[in-house]
Amino acid sequence: MSGFLYAQLNDDAVAVAVVSVYAELEGPQHVRLSEFDTSVLGKRWTGEDWEEVTPAPQYAAHVVITSITADADHAHDTEISADLKLVDTSVGATLSFTAELQAEAGSVLPIDQTFRMPLVAADGSNDRRLIRVNFVQGVAQFDVLLTVSRHWRVDEETINLNLQPHEKLQFAGLDVYVLE
């Protein structure tokens, strides 16, 4: 292909087009090519060379915990962080959770689906529980009874273990310390 050959960059310096044009193009968003090389598409121009770009993960939905409360008998010795990512509570407490499946923009996705949420011990004990989380129109309410002293964790990796790539969920994570 004759003419002047360029890769054109987006604001992140990633090549989004390769063109053959009549004349020279000016500006830092144009990188002169020696051939019509479409292999640079999707790569980032460092100023000297092309580097691969790791694509950001695509999520089907974001799991957002919107409230956590402890039962009345344990509310006084339960501390819940403002961002709802950390809970300190006592053995015997029942924590009540409300969670939403949200779109990127924060709107609730009207999805009816049940998930098995793994609650994994993060203290080396290899203990593991599965909690039934039933979303109705994108909102789930569920209770978890905590009967042993343990550090429990739910994170993005574990909730996605058995999901297909197009079902992946984004989750900020939750740590629950159950104290005696």
Next chain:
Amino acid sequence: MSALPISELFSSAPRSVIKGVQRGVMAFSASTPSTIEVTISPVDPLKSFVNLLGCVDRGTGASHMSIELKNATTIKGVSTAANAATINWEVVEYY
């Protein structure tokens, strides 16, 4: 009536009705919808048109792709593909 010499006939005839062709490929990442604007050498929009030569949607869902000559120096492509996609295009300019 005097006839034109053959040599003058050839020299006065246009060499081609096509002034030039510019081509390219634009690549969309996975997002819906997505727009890419590509800079080309200036053309006269009244004497030019853009062809969509082909497109590839690397996903499985339905998608819509379009391309237009936005102005004398810009090609605008739009893809509603939820996955990576490419559009091959050309702009043909006439005298």
